[in-house]
């Protein structure tokens with residue numbers, strides 16, 4: 551496995567920037583540029599690059615969709631949130647239509663924000679493509695068909711040109727798929743969710759979203775430490791603050807940055823990516839979250855190796 | 871887990887010390903239990919002196935939330951005081967400062983929660 555591309559990182563519901571958000575970014579950038587002169591485009595780019603991410607960028611608003619770029623020709627995708635639309639377009643642009651591809655798609659669970667991009671995933675309409683949908687929910691195929699049934703969607707599932715197969719996986723068991731060992735793990739979430747551990751010869755990536763951690767259950771804690779063990783990257787549901795996750799939003803099925811840091815530290819993972827961002831949070835709040843999470847790692851590190859912490863955003867590509 | 875207590879200004883002060891990690895938090899729950907049983911309406915406020923605590927994990931924080939919730943249900947008063955700067959940061963990052971009453975010092979807390 552070479553790198554991971556985040557196509558959708560927002561939790562629960564896609565969001566977009568408002569005109570007010572854009573205006574605020576422009577105002578802040580102009581304020582920072584006040585009195586400066588840029589003689590060349592390169593100078594301007596350099597200036598823009600050093601602005602804070604909340605001003606020169608955005609975390610984006612598409613719902614869960616993550617691509618793991620492997621060593622072979624097959625494509626690996628985690629979840630089909632609204633980010634799957636852009637991913638599908640990029641694949642068509644890169645490979646063209648008469649160039650059949652194989653897509654392995656791993657579904658964490660059947661909630662809408664993780665499936666809604668499927669009907670907009672262009673490769674599904676082109677004959678020759680092969681799509682294998684992997685998951686642990688017995689109703690996986692039914693759910694995907696259902697969202698494309700009238701009156702939910704104008705194009706019926708039967709119109710798909712690609713060959714679509716379903717693979718019901720067994721949690722806790724490693725499945726060898728196109729050169730990668732994939733192990734699903736049951737997680738605490740309404741209707742159950744599953745995390746996936748992807749292992750190639752020399753790299754490990756864990757995708758663990760929509761997963762609540764019950765802190766009074768040491769057995770479960772240990773099981774997650776093993777699931778994350780020595781991973782190069784752990785993609786983690788950090789939707790709530792710890793205080794929310796254990797009080798007002800207990801049993802809502804999500805986790806926090808604090809628990810992500812603790813589990814990754816205990817598991818000796820190398821990098822943690824905060825994921826499934828709260829739709830209520832704007833770029834400033836998410837920037838504060840990443841800064842605080844890095845600080846938490848620093849003050850609780852002790853004698854361990856540092857844990858690298860990033861916050862996923864739509865369009866981010868991370869080398870493994 | 872040993873939790874020495876003393877009284878000051880009508881407040882029951884409990885000295886907590888060391889690291890409250892995932893393993894210690896189970897013990898912490900058990901040690902707090904009898905103290906919380908007495909944290910009811912009309913009885914002394916229960917104040918945890920955190921000055922000797924140098925680490926607290928999410929599981930430890932959850933124990934504090936459960937304690938605070940129980941005290942509230944019994945109409946008792948429960949608070950924490952004198953967090954070390956780094957522990958204070960953990961409270962702020964986890965937003966626990968918003969759900970559990972925290973005071974800068976034992977004296978400051980006694981002035982507010984004392985009878």
Ligand SMILES: [Zn+2]
Pocket residue numbers: 561562614661663664760826
């Ligand atoms: Zn979700």
Ligand SMILES: [Zn+2]
Pocket residue numbers: 659661739760803
């Ligand atoms: Zn969900």
